[in-house]
Amino acid sequence: MGLNERKLKILQAIIGDFITTAEPVGSRTLSKKYDLGVSPATIRNEMADLEDMGFLTHPHTSAGRVPSEKAYRLYVNEIMKKKELSKREKDAIAKKLYENVSELDKTIEHAANILSEITNLTAFALTPQQKHDRLKFINLLPVDDSTVVLMIVSEAGKVSNTALRLQVPYTEEALSILSKSMTYNYKGKTLSEALTLDIIENFETDIEAMGGLAKNIMPNFMKTLEEMLNVNLYMEGLTNIFNIPEYNDIDQAKMFMEMVNRKEDFTKTLISREDGLLITIGEENSDESMKNCSLITATYHVDGKLVGKLGVIGPTRMKYGEITSVIEYLTENISNAFRLTGGNNDKE
Amino acid sequence: MGLNERKLKILQAIIGDFITTAEPVGSRTLSKKYDLGVSPATIRNEMADLEDMGFLTHPHTSAGRVPSEKAYRLYVNEIMKKKELSKREKDAIAKKLYENVSELDKTIEHAANILSEITNLTAFALTPQQKHDRLKFINLLPVDDSTVVLMIVSEAGKVSNTALRLQVPYTEEALSILSKSMTYNYKGKTLSEALTLDIIENFETDIEAMGGLAKNIMPNFMKTLEEMLNVNLYMEGLTNIFNIPEYNDIDQAKMFMEMVNRKEDFTKTLISREDGLLITIGEENSDESMKNCSLITATYHVDGKLVGKLGVIGPTRMKYGEITSVIEYLTENISNAFRLTGGNNDKE
DNA sequence: GTTAGCACTCACCTAATAAGAGTGCTAACA
DNA sequence: TGTTAGCACTCTTATTAGGTGAGTGCTAAC
Numbered sequence: 001m002g003l004n005e006r007k008l009k010i011l012q013a014i015i016g017d018f019i020t021t022a023e024p025v026g027s028r029t030l031s032k033k034y035d036l037g038v039s040p041a042t043i044r045n046e047m048a049d050l051e052d053m054g055f056l057t058h059p060h061t062s063a064g065r066v067p068s069e070k071a072y073r074l075y076v077n078e079i080m081k082k083k084e085l086s087k088r089e090k091d092a093i094a095k096k097l098y099e100n101v102s103e104l105d106k107t108i109e110h111a112a113n114i115l116s117e118i119t120n121l122t123a124f125a126l127t128p129q130q131k132h133d134r135l136k137f138i139n140l141l142p143v144d145d146s147t148v149v150l151m152i153v154s155e156a157g158k159v160s161n162t163a164l165r166l167q168v169p170y171t172e173e174a175l176s177i178l179s180k181s182m183t184y185n186y187k188g189k190t191l192s193e194a195l196t197l198d199i200i201e202n203f204e205t206d207i208e209a210m211g212g213l214a215k216n217i218m219p220n221f222m223k224t225l226e227e228m229l230n231v232n233l234y235m236e237g238l239t240n241i242f243n244i245p246e247y248n249d250i251d252q253a254k255m256f257m258e259m260v261n262r263k264e265d266f267t268k269t270l271i272s273r274e275d276g277l278l279i280t281i282g283e284e285n286s287d288e289s290m291k292n293c294s295l296i297t298a299t300y301h302v303d304g305k306l307v308g309k310l311g312v313i314g315p316t317r318m319k320y321g322e323i324t325s326v327i328e329y330l331t332e333n334i335s336n337a338f339r340l341t342g343g344n345n346d347k348e
Numbered sequence: 349m350g351l352n353e354r355k356l357k358i359l360q361a362i363i364g365d366f367i368t369t370a371e372p373v374g375s376r377t378l379s380k381k382y383d384l385g386v387s388p389a390t391i392r393n394e395m396a397d398l399e400d401m402g403f404l405t406h407p408h409t410s411a412g413r414v415p416s417e418k419a420y421r422l423y424v425n426e427i428m429k430k431k432e433l434s435k436r437e438k439d440a441i442a443k444k445l446y447e448n449v450s451e452l453d454k455t456i457e458h459a460a461n462i463l464s465e466i467t468n469l470t471a472f473a474l475t476p477q478q479k480h481d482r483l484k485f486i487n488l489l490p491v492d493d494s495t496v497v498l499m500i501v502s503e504a505g506k507v508s509n510t511a512l513r514l515q516v517p518y519t520e521e522a523l524s525i526l527s528k529s530m531t532y533n534y535k536g537k538t539l540s541e542a543l544t545l546d547i548i549e550n551f552e553t554d555i556e557a558m559g560g561l562a563k564n565i566m567p568n569f570m571k572t573l574e575e576m577l578n579v580n581l582y583m584e585g586l587t588n589i590f591n592i593p594e595y596n597d598i599d600q601a602k603m604f605m606e607m608v609n610r611k612e613d614f615t616k617t618l619i620s621r622e623d624g625l626l627i628t629i630g631e632e633n634s635d636e637s638m639k640n641c642s643l644i645t646a647t648y649h650v651d652g653k654l655v656g657k658l659g660v661i662g663p664t665r666m667k668y669g670e671i672t673s674v675i676e677y678l679t680e681n682i683s684n685a686f687r688l689t690g691g692n693n694d695k696e
Numbered sequence: 697g698t699t700a701g702c703a704c705t706c707a708c709c710t711a712a713t714a715a716g717a718g719t720g721c722t723a724a725c726a
Numbered sequence: 727t728g729t730t731a732g733c734a735c736t737c738t739t740a741t742t743a744g745g746t747g748a749g750t751g752c753t754a755a756c
Contacts, residue, residue: 026749041699044750062706062749096448137491143484143501151499151509153491159511163501237608242602252599253592261587374718387732410718410737679710 003053009036010046010080011055015075019317022245024064031235068284072294072316076083076279080321085329093118093326097333104128104157104302109234111310113331116237119323121244122260125310127232127271128302130158131192138186140179140217142172150217152224154191156303160228164220168212179325182221191229195222233267233307235260246292246315259289262315270309275299276342277324294318302329310334351401356383356427358394359403363415363423367665368423370593372412386421413527416629420664424627428669433677439464441674445681452476452505452650459648459678464585467671469592472607474618475580477538477653478506486534488527488565490520498565500572502539504654514564522561528568533630543570557567579656581615583608585627594640594663607637608661618657623647625672630664642666648679658682 003011013034017025023058027040027047034041047065050056055071067075074132085093096114108204115123137153142162148170151161184195241247260266269287273280277298283291290313297311310330312323351359361382364371375388375395384391395413398404403422404413415423433441445455456473463492464471487500491511496518499509534542589595589604608614617635621628625646631639638661645659658678660671 024749028749039699040623040749041701041751042697045698048751058750060706061751062747064749095430137489137497139489141485141487141522147501149485149499149501149507151489151497153495153497153511157495157511157513159497159498159509161507161509162508163505239602239605242598242605248598250596250601253598253601254587256591257587272715315689372718376718387730388718389720390728390734393729395722406719408737409720409735410716412718 005136006036006038007046007050010043010124011050011071012075012079013049013065013070014047014056014065014077014319018067019319022235022317024066026064029064031236067317069284069316072280072281072320073284076281076320082328083325085325086111089118092216092327093329094333097330104117104194105232106272107334108232108308108310109236111334112236115310115312115326115330116240118313118326119314119319120237120240121308121314121318121323122235122237123312124233124235124260124266124270126308127234128155128308129154130156130229132190132305133158133228134187134188134190135194137181138179140175140182142170145169148175148217150220150224152221152228154228156305158228162218162220162224166213166216168216170213171301174213178233190290191225195229206320231267231271233263235263237348239265241314246317257288257295259287270297270311273309275307277328279320279324294320296323296327298324298327298331299346300334304335354384354386355394355398356419358386359390359398359415359419360423360427361406362395362413364421365413367667370665372407372413372414376491377412378621379499386575397484404502405600415665418630419666421632424629425667428672430673430676433673437466438677441549441677442681443608445678450574453580456580456658457584457680460582460584462589463658463660463674464680467662467667468585468588469666469671470583470585470588470606471658471660472584472614473658474656475582475614476504476650476656477579477619478502478504478540478577478654479554481488481506483534483539483542486527486531488523488530490518490523493517496523496565498572500576502576504651506576508572510568510572512565512667513521515661516559516560516564518561518667525564526565536655537582539573543573544576579619581618589662592663594665603637604641607635610676618645618659621657623655625676627668627672640664642668644668644675646672646673646679648674649684651684652683662668 010030013030013036014025017030017033027043030036030043031038031040042267048057051058051065055074056065057068059066078256084320093114096110099110101151108127110124112125115125122187135152135155136155137151139151141149141151145189146169147163148152148166149161149163151159153159185197189197199312238257238260241253247253265287268289277296279294279296280290281294285291285293286293293313294316295311295313296318297309298311301307311327312318358378361378362373362382364379365381373393378384378391379388385535395404399406399413403416403419407414429629435500441462443460444458447458456475460471460473462471481502481504483500484503485499485500487499489497489499494514494517495511496512496514497509499507501507533545537545559590586605586608589601595601595604613635617638625644627642627644628638629642632642633639633641641660641661642664643659644666645657647655647657648656660677661665
């Protein structure tokens with residue numbers, strides 16, 4: 001028994017209807033609402049077939065049909081068409097996105113916000129992983145008798161610094177030597193390379209000479225590098241799930257909230273996902289807590305190098321077509337925003 | 349009709365019982381559970397009096413009594429005793445709190461986390477308002493042909509910097525002059541003073557000479573100052589409310605989540621509250637969305653100067669005594685942690 | 697192959713009933 | 727005069743039963 005055109009048409013109608021109404025759809029409603037050219041009885045026969053084939057399920061005998069995850073998978077792979085966004089939508093998105101383009105993090109946060117507002121789902125965005133970002137500039141600046149500022153700039157333009165209060169007095173000369181020595185050792189290295197460098201060895205001889213200065217500073221340097229490697233997770237539209245029938249139940253809502261609030265786990269899940277547009281439906285998710293969710297993620301690029309991710313999470317019943325269109329438009333424009341402006345806040 | 353000792357004892361028992369069980373408490377349970385020395389009938393008479401006085405309410409005729417907000421107010425003001433924390437609890441708190449004491453923000457976040465775990469409520473903490481923090485160090489550092497880093501250090505040890513990509517070439521000399529000029533103009537000023545300074549005037553003559561360098565940099569400087577003035581709000585234990593009977597209802601949970609997710613509003617509410625330990629119960633809250641919550645906030649000090657806030661929010665039925673004890677212990681120790689170590693990561 | 701007709705199923709809603717917790721009042725007691 | 731036992735009464739909550747309607751699956755006719 002194959003999926004002839006009529007079956008496909010009926011399946012598509014069922015999926016489309018269910019996605020918007022969240023109600024099991026019956027043969028009569030189907031024949032009234034959609035112009036299928038056949039009677040409810042025929043539709044019933046076809047639906048029975050579709051159920052045998054695993055595309056539909058039955059909450060109970062006297063209920064309408066509900067698409068299975070297999071149906072969504074088919075829908076995503078073959079039926080759904082990407083919806084071209086209207087000029088107005090595009091403009092609205094672009095306007096918000098370009099609002100504060102000087103800070104990558106802010107833009108990423110905005111992107112998640114836009115996404116959640118358009119989709120009415122929970123949206124998220126990860127700031128880029130900086131693993132391959134290289135150290136460009138390292139400096140130690142005297143601020144006062146007991147305070148120096150450690151400053152690190154990466155090629156991607158990320159700046160990080162910490163005010164260090166030293167336990168021991170220091171001389172500007174020693175500071176300058178250490179600063180130069182660090183630059184010599186680390187400049188041009190990627191963040192992850194830098195983290196594996198055995199610094200103690202490199203500075204062994206100097207440490208005594210500089211009265212513990214390096215001993216004071218290097219641990220902080222490494223800690224700062226680690227922090228630069230951290231990605232930030234932005235989440236928006238958390239409360240949207242309360243408006244979704246699937247989560248109109250305190251336990252469901254709780255489970256969902258708890259899942260997305262385990263930010264480290266969630267971040268790990270996102271990072272480990274393949275690059276590019278990826279849709280995982282229900283059981284396809286490896287995370288136990290996501291087995292009744294669908295997750296859509298996409299990769300964005302900045303300067304053609306760094307990559308981060310953004311996407312949405314919600315019930316398996318979601319508007320896959322529209323959502324992927326918005327996500328793709330967003331990823332393109334995050335890339336563009338930064339390619340065109342070099343991360344500065346002047347638009348071309 | 350006054351609040352004689354027996355009435356007070358009964359009221360206390362009712363409040364205590366209701367706080368732990370969340371069930372309306374009846375005369376029989378009361379006489380069985382607590383050793384009041386009188387029969388249920390007597391208790392009933394007293395309860396009727398207490399209800400007339402406004403301390404108790406009646407969900408319906410055949411239900412037990414529930415404390416009114418007036419009762420909680422009395423309880424908080426006069427009955428409740430602060431619970432001395434056990435050594436073990438104190439140690440556990442201190443250990444977590446001192447874990448990463450080099451960064452104020454991290455410590456504040458930890459504090460909120462500890463608080464939510466101990467109280468099983470939603471806890472929050474605001475990083476200090478830096479209004480009166482003074483600028484200590486301003487520097488412009490050349491990184492490459494088109495990039496300079498703007499670095500600002502405040503007396504409180506807050507460091508901020510931004511990599512600026514300039515549209516025009518610059519000379520190190522011009523940069524150095526600008527840097528010195530900025531230091532001259534802003535050093536020692538508080539952040540809020542600095543923000544109101546009319547810089548354009550100060551640099552009018554220099555701007556031409558430095559080929560627009562100042563014009564490029566000053567707006568970013570001001571923006572950075574503004575960011576330094578921002579406070580951060582950390583929230584922990586959001587999903588705890590799902591375990592609270594009062595919020596075991598999708599609409600209640602939704603309202604709560606939406607309230608605490610309006611972070612700007614919430615932050616404003618917190619900032620505008622009086623310093624010190626402050627408990628507001630139900631209707632005492634000016635925020636419409638908090639009228640059925642209780643909010644406890646306290647102020648913490650760092651170096652005896654900067655102040656931030658932390659606290660919990662939950663249903664009016666909460667363990668006021670225990671919670672305030674924990675909050676007070678936390679605020680003291682945040683202060684101590686930074687007083688003793690000067691914000692560095694070595695303990696004394 | 698398609699359709700009309702019809703019996704059948706099952707969730708859901710409503711009303712009715714029963715059970716249980718707790719009060720308020722009255723009268724007796726110390 | 728304050729305290730207590732007793733009891734009728736109230737009101738929620740749980741349970742059950744009956745009715746309704748949406749929708750299916752099957753059969754027989756077209």
